Amino acid sequence: MSSCNVLQNPSFESGSLAPWKATVANSVTVLNSSSGTPAADGYSFAQIKTAIDNGGRSFYQNIKDLKPSVEYTFDAQIQVPWDSPASYCAVYAYMGHNVTFTGPRKVAHADIQETQLGIWMSLNGTYTPKTSHGVLSIFGYCDLEDPSITSEVFVDAVSFAPTQC
16 A cells, blocks of 8 residues: 555554444444454455445545646555345445545446455545545445345455656
């Protein structure tokens, strides 16, 4: 993880989600390696519980002191547990509060197939802010045959740092 990371609590080692915030109460929690899944970095990681009816959930962090017109590199580790009932999941990182899967605010995107369950994978991309303040959001979504159940996506080791750091 870059020493120039502008994010606070990037590996959730405080044991709390703060200063990250979930867009829906109780949809994102912090777990630790004693839960049965080793963290990608350190001991803790974030868990996004997807919504019933195959909806996704997200969490975000407000960022200050960004350098406009400077390219930032985004990196995170993501995983869908090996015992997930999902046949497909996706994780997006984007700037702002409104989910955007395409366009200039999209930072990164990864599709997770059934064969990749239980494996920490890299999610990365770049973004060039236009202003000195921003909101970095991470969105997890899973497609399930039974829309009355939920799945989960794990996130760890999140970095957002100037590319030329």
